[in-house]
Amino acid sequence: MARRLPSAPPTLSGFSYLHVLGSGGFADVFLYEQNMPRRQVAVKVLLSEFVNDQARRMFQSEANLMAQLSAHPSILTVFQASVAADGRPYLVMELCSSALGARYRSEPLAVTEALRIAVRIGSAVETAHRAGVLHRDLKPSNILMTAYGHPVLSDFGIASTLGELDRQSGVGMSIPWSAPEVLADETAGTVRSEVWSFAATVYSLLAGRSPFEIPGGANTSTDLIARISRAKVQPIGRDDVPATLERLLAEAMTRKPENRPASVLDLVHGFQTIETELGVAQTPAELVMDDWALGRVSDETDRTQVRPATGVSDAARTGRRRRHAQKSGATVVPAGWQGSEAAAVRTASSLATPTRRLHALGWALIASTAVVLALGITASVVLVRAATAGSIPTVSDIAATVTAGTVEFSWADPGVKSDDAYSLATREGDSSVQKSTTFVLEASPGSRVCLTVTVNRAGKQGEPSGEKCVDVPR
Numbered sequence: 475m476a477r478r479l480p481s482a483p484p485t486l487s488g489f490s491y492l493h494v495l496g497s498g499g500f501a502d503v504f505l506y507e508q509n510m511p512r513r514q515v516a517v518k519v520l521l522s523e524f525v526n527d528q529a530r531r532m533f534q535s536e537a538n539l540m541a542q543l544s545a546h547p548s549i550l551t552v553f554q555a556s557v558a559a560d561g562r563p564y565l566v567m568e569l570c571s572s573a574l575g576a577r578y579r580s581e582p583l584a585v586t587e588a589l590r591i592a593v594r595i596g597s598a599v600e601t602a603h604r605a606g607v608l609h610r611d612l613k614p615s616n617i618l619m620t621a622y623g624h625p626v627l628s629d630f631g632i633a634s635t636l637g638e639l640d641r642q643s644g645v646g647m648s649i650p651w652s653a654p655e656v657l658a659d660e661t662a663g664t665v666r667s668e669v670w671s672f673a674a675t676v677y678s679l680l681a682g683r684s685p686f687e688i689p690g691g692a693n694t695s696t697d698l699i700a701r702i703s704r705a706k707v708q709p710i711g712r713d714d715v716p717a718t719l720e721r722l723l724a725e726a727m728t729r730k731p732e733n734r735p736a737s738v739l740d741l742v743h744g745f746q747t748i749e750t751e752l753g754v755a756q757t758p759a760e761l762v763m764d765d766w767a768l769g770r771v772s773d774e775t776d777r778t779q780v781r782p783a784t785g786v787s788d789a790a791r792t793g794r795r796r797r798h799a800q801k802s803g804a805t806v807v808p809a810g811w812q813g814s815e816a817a818a819v820r821t822a823s824s825l826a827t828p829t830r831r832l833h834a835l836g837w838a839l840i841a842s843t844a845v846v847l848a849l850g851i852t853a854s855v856v857l858v859r860a861a862t863a864g865s866i867p868t869v870s871d872i873a874a875t876v877t878a879g880t881v882e883f884s885w886a887d888p889g890v891k892s893d894d895a896y897s898l899a900t901r902e903g904d905s906s907v908q909k910s911t912t913f914v915l916e917a918s919p920g921s922r923v924c925l926t927v928t929v930n931r932a933g934k935q936g937e938p939s940g941e942k943c944v945d946v947p948r
Contacts, residue, residue: 484558519564533563539630548598550628575615582682589745591625592676593757596742598627608663612671613651650684666731673726681710705729747910755916756906866936869927874944881923884912897928920948
């Protein structure tokens with residue numbers, strides 16, 4: 475079937491049309507120059523024959539989803555969304571290169587490059603999942619590259635929120651990278667079907683073809699669906715691909731969803747471990763740390779209101795009360811202190827009221843009361859910290875080996891559980907999470923490399939190890 479010609483570019487206020495970038499099944503993408511601020515942008519415009527109420531809702535949903543998520547460094551940024559004068563909805567997006575989608579076919583990626591892209595794109599997919607969004611069209615052509623060589627995930631056009639999937643029918647799919655249960659119409663998509671698609675995408679970057687495509691063989695949609703339903707993954711066919719990587723991808727593409735890794739983050743951790751096995755620095759996983767960054771607003775809290783942080787406001791209120799008390803002679807009890815703590819402060823305060831008439835003995839009594847009170851508080855804090863972190867083991871005695879251009883850190887297992895992970899942090903602020911007890915960092919001659927390791931259990935951090943530093947010889 476002949477490819478259609480691109481549609482006419484719309485006239486957009488504040489933008490100057492340059493040329494066509496590409497065409498898809500439902501939309502065209504054009505290169506425009508934005509007048510203020512001046513920059514080149516990609517503008518995705520819905521085709522007029524598909525403009526109806528449902529398409530408008532889908533386009534608006536894509537704009538909202540990408541705007542919600544595009545603060546992530548590996549998700550394509552959306553600058554603007556609107557409707558052109560001719561009635562076609564459009565998105566104004568960051569200009570990126572789509573060369574990777576064609577390049578992997580003729581030039582499969584080096585293992586280290588594929589792993590780097592996998593960790594970053596996997597972090598983006600995991601971030602979307604934590605926001606309640608499934609991408610539903612993960613494939614190599616939806617990975618774009620910024621001008622600085624950073625991979626970004628694009629095209630949330632058929633994405634859905636997790637709560638809406640039961641009410642939707644499939645609106646599109648890319649067969650070679652779709653999970654068996656999706657092709658069989660058993661589900662419109664789940665986190666584990668995204669694990670399958672993500673693994674199939676990484677496989678493609680390494681193999682130069684989709685997982686169930688036979689070079690030179692019959693690869694029609696019917697052929698691919700039949701092979702995918704059997705879920706017997708072919709070897710990648712490269713001597714430089716580690717067996718651990720082959721096994722990880724095969725496990726993620728098993729027929730039964732329950733036998734796959736539970737999340738894309740599990741795959742990301744596996745890729746990071748393989749990077750360590752290969753002796754290269756781990757690519758950091760980029761994950762949002764706070765709910766507000768995902769646009770979540772709880773029922774109890776109106777996030778449109780500016781609220782001071784608790785610690786700051788308590789200190790400010792205490793300071794105001796203290797200044798008022800100094801004028802009025804009232805007793806100041808620190809915020810949150812109750813019972814005997816408050817009584818001790820009030821007792822000390824009552825003893826100190828006639829301050830100008832106190833003798834040396836009175837001052838000594840007040841000082842001793844304050845010391846006893848401080849020691850009691852310190853002991854309470856120590857006991858609370860011990861109760862919180864005492865059950866999580868602590869890494870100790872980190873060893874380091876310097877080789878040409880790298881430093882390999884290693885440590886003994888302090889007694890972690892199967893679901894625990896190690897959180898790593900360098901002095902420069904880089905961080906990573908892994909299961910392995912070794913970690914390799916690139917280092918230049920004459921530099922000083924430092925690492926701290928902390929055990930993470932169910933989202934809680936234990937006590938950090940002592941910082942291990944190594945001076946790399948010149």
